[in-house]
Amino acid sequence: MAIQKSTPAVDGVHAFKLPDVGEGLVEAELLTWYVKPGDTVADGQMVCEIETAKAVVELPCPFSGTVRELLAAEGETVEVGSVIITVDDGTGGSGSGSGSGAGSDSRSGDAADTAEEAAPEAAETEAREKPLVGYGEKAAATQRRARRRPTPSGPVSPPAPRPTEPAPTAVPASGRPLAKPPIRKLAKDLGVDLGAVAPTGRDGIVTRDDVRAAAGGEATAAPVSSEETAVVPQTASTTDRSARERRVPIKGVRKHTAAAMVNSAFTAPHVTEFLQVDVTRTMRAVARLRERRDFADVRVSPLLLVAKALLMAVRRHPEVNSSWDEEAQEIVVKDYVNLGIAAATERGLVVPNIKDADAQTLPELAASLKALTDTARSGKTSPADMSGGTITITNVGVFGVDAGTPIINPGEAAILAFGQIRDMPWVHKGELKIRKVTTLSLSFDHRLVDGELGSKLLRDVGTALEDPELTALAWG
Structure with missing residues (x-):
């Protein structure tokens, strides 16, 4: 990751501003500092870990020298463009990492003042600093508007305080x-x-x-009268309930996911269709693939063949792999497939995608799936890995769920939910047998995909899973 060295040094002290690490994001939470004041850092050395609305990212320092000051605390939400760390490169007349005497330049005593002095000079050379990636930072810091006091229409007496308070x-x-x-x-x-x-x-x-605090004070200061005795159990129960609740801030990946899902649900008209499929032959194919040498280093799962079946079906129905351009009033049909795989992580749901998945062989697709899931579980998925998706699979079967109505990823036309595989009674070749059965759920944007097209795509995915070997031969 390259960081632009755009802030000029003042007396050898460089101010490093928080860059935009993904598609116009305006803030990030600083998770962990890897350095402290007095440490020596090299150009490109990772100095901290941040969490944006899309991913967890490590930031490299673009300067070499001695850390002067950390200007953001761990757990603090910082706006893009704010100075988070200052580094002394040792070239200044009075600044050095080891400190100076009482008669030295006053700017060497406070790194925050140095950062403030550097800002006007930076503004002259760059009217608007370009971010690392994306569309730009906030034009100005957000300011809280002063609260307007209502004007009383007449004299109002405040409530009389209780005798004991x-x-x-x-x-x-x-x-x-x-x-x-x-x-x-x-x-x-x-x-x-x-x-x-x-x-x-x-x-x-x-x-x-x-x-x-007032509730606690009242409980010990004021005796309960006989008329109030009846409501005491309710008050105590309410207090206990509050003490047994936890409040979790809505931020980071979860905040971005919530906003994206609300936007998708109320922008794209969703339609969901369901199809039960006999995947007994798919499970046999999975078992055989696990024994092959070219799949020895990857995990072969039913999801791999579901992904391959979807990619083959998209090739037959490319209109499903499209997006709606509201501004241009155009439908954008894409001749490449960036296959998204929804992954549940400790920080929330993320949907990284495999670039040009349609051009990969089955072993290559298996390796890409493994790399994608390993990265997601470690919390290191980059913003680039989560942008540009064209169609998505969500595997709800791993949670023991049969089916659902998944919400389409913004900018895409469809999402396929893959349910759990269960032993079920099934009519096979005219006889009732126990077979491996799953349910596929396809949600699609009805502006882009009509019922006929959505049904054909779902049917072709089901057909490919019923007999994967024959489908591969027939469809190429």
């Missing part, structure tokens, strides 16, 4: 405490009067901790 320290002019809807609900559940809570949040906003 101190008066609130900040109440807006309207007389209504400032709190977000979830905090108001929490206060209502816990029986806390927001008007009597001392806010500690910014601009006098009541926080969740403020409400919980």
Whole structure:
């Protein structure tokens, strides 16, 4: 990964800005620092690991020298274009990694000041700094607009504080405490009067901790009257429920996946068709392939033959391998297949794709599938590996699921769900037998794929799995 050395050095100190590592992303979470102030780094050395909305990426430092300061903490979300680390190359008049005396240049004492001084000079030489990959960073840092205070229509008296509690320290002019809807609900559940809570949040906003602290104080300070006795069990139950809940921030891969799925579900008109298939011969073919020498270093699974069957069917029906260009009002039919494989990881669902999968032999496709899944499970899938997909397979069968209605990946026309393979009674050659059976589910964008085309594609995938050897001979 190449990083542009676009920020000029000030007294030998270089400021390294967070680059855009994939398709116009505007922020990333800094997961881990590999270096600390005082460490010596070389040009190209990996200094940190970040998580974007698409993948986990290691960043190489574009400078050599001594680390002056780390300007972002682990776990912090940083905007693209923000300085995250400064490096002293030792060429400055007063800056060095070992420090200086009291009479030295004041800029050597604070790396953050150095980064601020470098910014105006950088702006003169580059009106807008080009990102590493993608469409650009934010034009300006996001600023929070000041909250407008409502103007009271008449004199309003704030609620009187309870005798056993101190008066609130900040109440807006309207007389209504400032709190977000979830905090108001929490206060209502816990029986806390927001008007009597001392806010500690910014601009006098009541926080969740403020409400919980007030609830705890009330429990010990005020005796419960006979009229309130009936609601005490409900309040206690509510408190226990809150204590047994966990809140997970929506960010990174999960945030990107959620946004993409919502966009797809409400943009492309989805249609899903189902087909049960006798895959007994496919399972026998898998067993034979595992014994062959050219498949010794890869894992041969039924998914490999499902992928091959889909690629052969797409060759017969290329219109399925297309996308909808809303701006140009055109359908883009692609003469290549970048086959996406949905993979569940610790950081959420990712869909890397095999480039030009249609041009690969079966052993090459098996090797590509292994490399793709190994990389995804290790959390090292790059943004490039997840961009440009044309059609996708999701293997829900590994979770013991028979079928589903998968949501199409944005920019694609179809997605195939592969269900679990089960022993089922099946009529084979006029007799009832126990056969290996699976269910295929094909979701497609009805703007691009009509019912006839979708049915033909699904039928051809099923036919290829019913007799993979005969299909390979017939279709080439």
